Amino acid sequence: MIQERLADPAIAEMPGREALPRKSGELVFHDEWERRAFAMAVSLAEQGRFAWADFQQALIAAVAEAEGEDPLTPSRGYFESWLVALEAVLADKRLLGE
Amino acid sequence: MSHDDHAHDHGHAHDAPPSPYHSSQRSEERNRELTEKVARLEDLLVAKGIVDRGALDRAVDIYENDLGPMNGARVVARAWTDPAYKQRLLDNATAAIAELGYGGLQGEHMVVCENTPEIHNVVVCTLCSCYPWPVLGLPPTWYKDYAYRSRVVVDPRGVLADFGTELPDDVEVRVWDSSAEVRYLVLPERPAGTEGMSEEQLAELVERDAMIGVTKVEPA
Structure with a gap:
């Protein structure tokens, strides 16, 4: 039976290195700020403040930057890169003003 | 500090x-x-x-x-309708599942266990909640409960009966313990009377619990 789904697969099922961290399918948030940062990006995209694809590209760039030479020892965690991407997109769309 | x-x-x-x-x-x-x-x-x-x-x-x-997508239902329906796909699925489940575009595993291998009239498979993770999430979404609460994890190993028929699944005595029940390396998906038996159904219609019949192995797929 295929269930109705509220989550956007474009977000929930991002492929590759930018894929959401999961453990047996469940999202992994280590700290509350990670959850809040996740919610801000998702909520802003839902409202059409930016396209998810734009955020995703910024996230891919931030993750690649953090991984540098060695993907196994990134310079920062996944949601720190997420925050970098969020700030980049907010600045690009001038959502925070000057 | x-x-x-x-x-x-x-x-x-x-x-x-x-x-x-x-x-x-x-x-x-x-x-x-x-x-x-x-x-x-x-x-x-x-x-x-x-x-x-x-x-x-x-x-x-x-x-x-x-709850995630029930991609597993599409894998099962394809295996029921395409014998060559079914063979690839049984030989190398990770690759065959990826053929349909479902990935996201981080190092775990998928293994598909086929139910037959003689063998019934059921999946558990005895130590925690390892689960084939790219094909089944999030594990149900009972899958993570100690009661299921401990009892299905010692009394699989009793657990299956609790799910309303009665098996004849001559059917062998096999219990598969998931781990970091291997995630199991049960390929249920295609129910009788579904010969005329399309792959899409068949996918609608396949419930999550049947792919964990605690139930069978019922005809519509």
């Missing part, structure tokens, strides 16, 4: 493979900075009327409780 005193997820051999990318290795000081930074950002967006906190809470709730 030590920077190394955070509990890591590493070493829990029964669940997701270790990845520093996925674990918290920040100092408390750095974490406090990030907490404040995110709070400032949220306050600013709320003050500007760009987001409201209710919407943020709702977004988290949706994604944390997202």
Whole structure:
């Protein structure tokens, strides 16, 4: 039976290195700020403040930057890169003003 | 203050493979900075009327409780209708599942166990909650309960009966214990009377519980 789904697969099922961290399918948030940062990006995209694809590209760039030479020892965690991407997109769309 | 005193997820051999990318290795000081930074950002967006906190809470709730796609149902329906695909699925499930575009595994291999009139397969993770999530979404609560994890090993027929699944005595029940390396998916038997159905219609019949192996697929 295929269930109705509220989550956007474009977000929930991002492929590759930018894929959401999961453990047996469940999202992994280590700290509350990670959850809040996740919610801000998702909520802003839902409202059409930016396209998810734009955020995703910024996230891919931030993750690649953090991984540098060695993907196994990134310079920062996944949601720190997420925050970098969020700030980049907010600045690009001038959502925070000057 | 030590920077190394955070509990890591590493070493829990029964669940997701270790990845520093996925674990918290920040100092408390750095974490406090990030907490404040995110709070400032949220306050600013709320003050500007760009987001409201209710919407943020709702977004988290949706994604944390997202049941995920039942991609497994499409895998099963394809195997029922395409014998060559079924053979590839039984030979190398990870590759055959990827053929349909379902991936996301982080080092785990998929193994598909085929139910037949003689053999019934059921999947468990005795130590935690390892689960083939790219094909089944989130595990149901009972899958993670100690009662299921402990009892299905010693009394699989009793557990199956609790799910309303009665098997003839001459059917062999095989229990598969998932791990960090291997995730199992049960390929249920195609029910009688579905010969005329399309792959899409068949996928609609396949319930999650049948792919864990606690139920059988019933004709519509």
